[in-house]
Amino acid sequence: MDIQSRNLNIAVIGAGGKMGFRITDNLRKIQQYLLFLCEQADAGKERLAANGLQATPAEEALSQADFVILAVPDAQIGMVSKSIYDLLRIDSTVILLDPAAAYAQQVVMRTDCTYVVTHPCHPALFDYQDTPEARKDIFGGIAAKQDIVMALHQGKEELYDAAERICMDMFAPVVKCHRITVEQMALLEPAAAEVVAAAAACLMKEAMDEVIKLGVPPEAARSFMLGHIQIPLAIAFNHVNPFSDAAQIAIEYGYEHIFKPDWKKVFTKESLDEVLRKMLHLEQA
Template sequence: MESRTIALIGAGGKMGCRIADNLNKGSHRTRYVEIGERGVARLAERGLATTAQNEAVASADIVILAVPDVAIGRISAGVVPQMRSGAMLIVLDPAAAYLDQLPMRNDVTYFVTHPCHPPVFNNETTSEAKRDLFGGVAAKQAIVCALIQGPEADYEAGERIAREMYAPVMRTHRITVEQMAVLEPAMAETVGAMMATVLGEAMEEAVRRGVPYEAAKDFMLGHINIELAIVFEKVNPFSDACLVAIEYGRKAMIKEGWRELFQPESIREQIDIMLHPEKLQALKTEG
């Protein structure tokens, strides 16, 4: 693979350090941009020195923004004007691109990639891989990628870097920015993460009503495992009694029309509120 010069912005953050560790295994020339004291210290622990943003970006073939979602619009506004013509900006979340927060510049390629994280059902055998629940260290994961703008040939270059950033990668899915926003936040966070918190609250309620904590946790996690296997791996059907319980719970807990969350206008609202958390209180008040 052709060696590239990479500027990693936010290199000392949690995600930045993960990416730095993986890029250091390759042949690229990576310059690390970090202004936070703790981030600089994390890089120093790895034997890595920082470079000023303007210096790193001006010479880079690829600029990676490993920064919080809420900061992508603001930081890209300062970074993109410093990029050379033909360079590529990689962002790690579709939110800013979906809301058109990336600066207008037609001679720069925009690429977005996001990890799927290691799946619940996998064939990992080492203790390190089994503990790597987030991915990017030892457990295999799939990733999604989208070319926002730029020459079609740049997609392959972006995907190769994404595979290195999130290694080990078992599959890459090419999708659109709009499809990535359907996956996150709508599917994985607005619905998936919310449901996960409800499961935790259900276990806590069982404990509050007298079930020993360890018994409740073992029972819940074991049942989640087989329930996910039934739904996603089609291992067996639910029992007739369980199907009745599912419908009883659905009527009690699930609001009619919940699939409207996947409509473009709802996804746009979800992303807007995620990037502007202060708007959530106003939404609660209206509700």
């Protein structure tokens, strides 16, 4: 199909959900896109209606869709991909918003369709944002500049190229789309971004709570910790200065008393498979 010279029909499954509506709100600004919004939940339908939008039955939407965006929770991807299997048009492209189900081989795929996976990088901590609105947009997709990552899971290169444009539009404003593999995306999330970085963020919050319990005034503790979180991140990621000799000793002490020596095993296939089974609720399957 000549995707560059005509309008594109896009079905958003879960369009009234939190992520689905953010995507819908961006895509409906693009004149080239004809959107079909699919939503089963009453709350989602109400959100669409409150914004002057109407839900379309999946059968009707998918019979016309060139591209199908699955804006549903990770644990539902397997079920939803199976439910739409017979409804997809030949040569349609399915866009997944997270690598978990694809990496865990939970996506029910048609051989005559293309499947891509994308995920926002979110606005980077030390990147400058131009406007006050952008600086408040922590998650991205509204005003803050961000990058995205994207992978071709199965299918045609020319359809991947069109999907890339759609993905950049739905997470706009996007500076760059980094093409990687599904496996590499899973190493980034959940392994690096959630198992490690999100756990570390929660650990830092618990550290602040602990010193408050020990008598440090809450306002002072929050101010001190947020400032001292930013500095080591800048040193570690941007190399603005080396850690002082004393700080390096404290860091080594922290590694010894807080982290397990073999913590990097979270990046092994065995560990990644294990955490994704838990995230996708496959342990009970």
